[in-house]
Amino acid sequence: MRPVFVQFRCTPGKTYEVADAIYDREIVSELYSTSGEYDLLAKIYVPEDKDVGHFLSENLFDIPDIVRTLTTMTFKAF
Secondary structure (H helix, E strand, O other), X not given: OEEEEEEEEEOOXXXXXXXXXXXXXOXXXXXXXXXXXXXXXXXXXXXXXXXXXXHHHHHOOOOOOEEEEEEEEOOOOO
16 A cells, blocks of 8 residues: 545635545545645545546545645655
């Protein structure tokens, strides 16, 4: 499993609905409300045999009221 962090910008006033929809998918390890440019931050473990882009698109990015996302890949550095 490969950890990936995804930040979500939501339609104003819809952050709680988006957060609920993300949790309903049961694929996030952790989900936080954040300040700044994005509203939510999720930690997701993507299976090694899955393409990250396809996995996220198929499992998360079709949720209504997500305006923008920023995905940060992680790499084993040590």
